[in-house]
Amino acid sequence: MNSSPKETAAHDACQLPDTWHARVAVGIATYRRPDGLEWLLSALASQISANPFEVVVADNDPLESARATIDRLSSLLRIRYLQVSTPGIAAARNAIIQSAIDVDYIVFIDDDEIPSPGWLSNMVEAQARSGQAGVAGPVRYVYEYPPPRWVHSGGFFISPDFSEGFSMPHAATNNLLLNLRLLRAKGGIPRFDEALGITGGSDTDFTRRLIRSGETIVWTKTAEVIEIVPAARCTARWAIRRAVRTGNNAAQIVLRADTWSLRGRTRVFVGGILRLLGGSAELAVSWLPLAQFRAGRSIRRACRGWGMLRELAAVRVTEYKR
Numbered sequence: 130m131n132s133s134p135k136e137t138a139a140h141d142a143c144q145l146p147d148t149w150h151a152r153v154a155v156g157i158a159t160y161r162r163p164d165g166l167e168w169l170l171s172a173l174a175s176q177i178s179a180n181p182f183e184v185v186v187a188d189n190d191p192l193e194s195a196r197a198t199i200d201r202l203s204s205l206l207r208i209r210y211l212q213v214s215t216p217g218i219a220a221a222r223n224a225i226i227q228s229a230i231d232v233d234y235i236v237f238i239d240d241d242e243i244p245s246p247g248w249l250s251n252m253v254e255a256q257a258r259s260g261q262a263g264v265a266g267p268v269r270y271v272y273e274y275p276p277p278r279w280v281h282s283g284g285f286f287i288s289p290d291f292s293e294g295f296s297m298p299h300a301a302t303n304n305l306l307l308n309l310r311l312l313r314a315k316g317g318i319p320r321f322d323e324a325l326g327i328t329g330g331s332d333t334d335f336t337r338r339l340i341r342s343g344e345t346i347v348w349t350k351t352a353e354v355i356e357i358v359p360a361a362r363c364t365a366r367w368a369i370r371r372a373v374r375t376g377n378n379a380a381q382i383v384l385r386a387d388t389w390s391l392r393g394r395t396r397v398f399v400g401g402i403l404r405l406l407g408g409s410a411e412l413a414v415s416w417l418p419l420a421q422f423r424a425g426r427s428i429r430r431a432c433r434g435w436g437m438l439r440e441l442a443a444v445r446v447t448e449y450k451r
Contacts, residue, residue, distance in 0.1 A: 151233040151310070153182040153253060154209075158221035159240040160189040160449075163198045165357065166240045170198070174205035176249050183207040185228055185235075187221035217326020218449055222302060226309070226318055233310040237302040242268070242354045252306045255349035258294075262308050262339060263346035265300035267353045274360040276368065283425020285368040286358065291348040300346050302332035304354045312344075322385075329448045330378030337382065372429045374446035376401065376436020384440070397437050404434025 155173060159166050166186070173184060184206050188195040191214055199208050213224045222237065229235050236252055238244060248266075255264045268288040276286065291297070312318045319338055325331035336346060361367065380397040387393025408431025411423055439445070 151253070152231060153180070153234045153236065153249070154229055154232045155182060155184045155249065156187070156222065156225035156235045156237045157184065157240055158187045158189060158218050158225065159195050161194050162240045163194060166195055167198050167202065168243055169238065169240055170202045170206060172243045174202065176244070176247070177206060180250055182249060183209060185209045185211065185225050187211045187213045187224045189213050189216065189218070189221045215323065216449070217323055219321035219323045219326035219331035222321045222331070223323065229309060233308070234306055235309055236306045237304070238354055239303045239356070242303060242356045245353045245355065248352045248354060251349065251352040255347070255351060256306050256308060259347045261347050262311055262344035263300065263336070264306040264349055265297055265346055266304040266349050266351070268304055269353055269355050270358050271355055272358045272363050274363040276363040277365050279425035279428065280365060280368045281425070283429045285371065285425070285429060293348065293350050295348040297336070297340070297346040297348055299333050299336045299340065302335070303356065304352065325378070325381065327447045327449045328377060328381065328445050329374060330382060333378065334382050334385070369428070369432050370446055372432035373436035373439065374448055376433035377440045377445045379433070380437040380440035394441060397441060401434045401437030404430050405438065408434060
């Protein structure tokens with residue numbers, strides 16, 4: 130049976146004869162984090178000697194606060210600077226993809242993260258082994274100030290971990306490779322939904338849509354990044370707010386998929402009630418010796434349920450609000 134041109138191109142996109150013959154870019158969305166951006170770019174510069182790549186920085190600050198940092202480090206790296214006026218991380222990531230017309234792989238990392246040695250090589254090599262549309266890797270948190278014990282035990286900052294090559298149900302973009310060459314050959318690269326740019330969750334929505342379209346994102350343990358958690362985020366208040374926000378996001382994605390249908394709203398309502406009541410009930414008995422270790426998880430579960438219910442009334446945590 131003869132293959133169609135698109136099928137042939139898609140097959141060829143997975144069969145690069147030499148991994149680093151591909152054109153690779155590291156995509157960074159940034160907003161007023163000059164110190165974090167400088168640490169990240171300096172760490173990336175230490176990896177440039179192994180293999181060639183460029184960096185695409187989308188500065189979401191109208192005052193272009195990232196430009197001075199980029200100018201200072203431009204002799205160490207090939208950097209493409211974008212000023213993105215539309216507020217929100219989704220718009221910044223869309224600008225990165227849109228600018229990458231001559232790139233085969235884009236690898237997203239956040240401006241508060243530091244890649245481990247060999248990170249980029251390991252991400253690209255994991256993609257070459259899998260031949261899939263995406264590769265996601267782990268994030269290890271390092272705290273400027275120790276968070277409350279229940280916040281840590283409750284999983285507020287725990288990064289997911291899977292076996293090598295595991296097919297992800299969705300992924301975050303704080304450590305994610307996208308095979309743009311493959312996606313172009315199969316009909317085009319989806320966009321991050323800018324309606325989620327201020328509330329967060331656009332990466333989960335993006336990767337879920339990608340996977341529903343038939344693509345696969347695999348997990349690799351070999352490409353870890355370290356996220357520096359500032360002292361302002363190492364508090365109970367921030368952790369609770371983040372848990373409510375993730376409930377908002379989860380519900381918003383369900384409602385958008387079901388076009389605000391009664392079925393979607395019922396799913397969100399039932400899921401929110403079960404999490405809120407279940408987490409609250411678990412918390413009520415957390416004083417028992419055998420249940421104390423679950424207190425943090427119970428709080429996170431209840432807050433997530435509350436966030437889902439708040440979404441039904443469009444009461445949202447706007448994490449990236451200016």
